[in-house]
């Protein structure tokens with residue numbers, strides 16, 4: 001099935017597309033073509049390093065050849081242009097091989113996170129009509145092959161499960177490649193390259209349709225701002241599927257520039273610091289809680305971190321106090337990044353003064369990123385005042401994939417994305433994130449839609465009603481608290497049973513509520529809805 005932009009998701013009106021092309025933002029490149037060009041220009045440079053358990057490397061030529069052979073193998077198995085393939089791989093070299101193979105044939109990776117379980121994966125596979133699902137064998141003690149077997153039983157359209165490692169009853173990824181054959185029709189630059197996940201505010205994650213043209217522009221812009229070049233050695237610490245480590249500037253940005261991406265199997269200093277030393281890492285990206293851990297650990301570490309030049313921190317608000325400590329502790333520059341998989345990415349700049357770097361979340365990549373900050377009634381507020389951030393631009397989507405009703409609420413009639421973030425703008429154009437209007441919890445950079453967890457808890461026979469809210473947390477920024485009203489007379493669960501119930505439903509572990517409190521009633525707003533604002537205030541006093 002061919003994905004036609006504008007059919008499965010709204011796309012940019014032609015006048016905007018023309019403007020972005022004329023400005024040189026959209027250059028008519030594709031991911032498949034990009035890798036081919038880099039492999040021709042510098043075949044023997046190392047593109048990807050997977051250090052564990054044995055160090056494996058891919059030169060640009062090897063990655064290009066491997067992508068061709070895998071693309072041929074996928075094609076021989078009937079996977080073609082526009083088909084969706086759920087990719088749930090941790091930070092392993094196969095991630096790059098698989099997605100470049102899919103890019104080459106115009107099949108669309110759907111990026112699941114390693115933490116996702118039955119509920120999320122079943123949704124991604126059925127909602128996207130996925131034809132294939134790519135997994136590791138066992139990761140972090142969890143057997144993904146069993147998960148895949150369960151998903152296959154529920155999802156008849158899923159024709160293939162490919163395993164990086166021991167395949168069990170599925171197909172080994174290593175058995176897929178065949179002799180390169182002509183790919184029937186390669187994708188075109190304005191077509192979709194993949195579906196990225198949104199953190200979401202609703203019961204299920206929305207899918208974010210990104211095109212070759214728009215994403216490659218965000219990489220090029222990010223590389224310029226961050227100073228990524230062929231000498232960059234980037235450590236992929238966060239899950240490679242997440243938009244931040246993928247594109248800000250991330251491992252795809254680094255491959256665009258001809259540098260080297262080193263895949264870190266775990267984010268803790270005990271794993272990462274030896275790799276910084278041995279791989280002479282120059283750049284990485286961290287979420288705020290991890291940046292705190294790294295900052296604290298650096299003082300006691302015997303590892304030589306002197307190759308580090310730049311650490312990006314984003315995904316959630318980084319406290320100014322913590323930000324002040326990073327540069328002296330790690331001996332490198334800090335850059336804050338405030339981005340979203342829907343598009344817009346803001347960075348502080350290398351030539352910003354220290355107070356701007358520690359006190360703001362940066363300014364947009366592109367001169368054509370349009371920013372509006374509006375009050376509740378939708379009127380623009382003056383610089384310096386708080387308001388809702390709306391944005392439109394050359395790499396910000398015009399709508400989620402197959403979600404017309406949600407799109408009607410989340411995008412303005414003239415195409416601005418309502419980010420749900422409350423920000424203020426300084427005269428320099430830098431944004432300061434002050435809060436959030438959307439019903440979402442940001443647990444150290446991992447986004448949780450309260451509605452999704454509420455729906456799960458409501459299925460418990462002992463539960464009458466539930467409201468999930470954020471509680472402030474010194475380390476994670478926010479944690480989750482489920483306020484539960486029990487059903488009269490029913491066998492009543494305790495907090496541990498509620499958490500177990502959520503876990504057993506098969507969701508990512510980070511979504512299991514950190515705290516459960518039982519109450520008799522919820523505070524109400526004037527119109528009789530549950531007042532989450534009031535609940536959050538109560539939670540802060542716990």
Ligand code: AMP
Pocket residue numbers: 197198199200243313314315316317318336337338339340341342361419421433436442447
């Ligand atoms: P998503 O839409 O799931 O990709 O998540 C993007 C959201 O993460 C943004 O809309 C913000 O709410 C949040 N976010 C990302 N970076 C930052 C940051 N540096 N400071 C505060 N919030 C952030």
Ligand code: DBH
Pocket residue numbers: 243244247248314315316337338339340341342345445
């Ligand atoms: O939180 C995010 O989604 C995010 C943070 C920083 C992001 O998508 C990005 C940079 O590109």
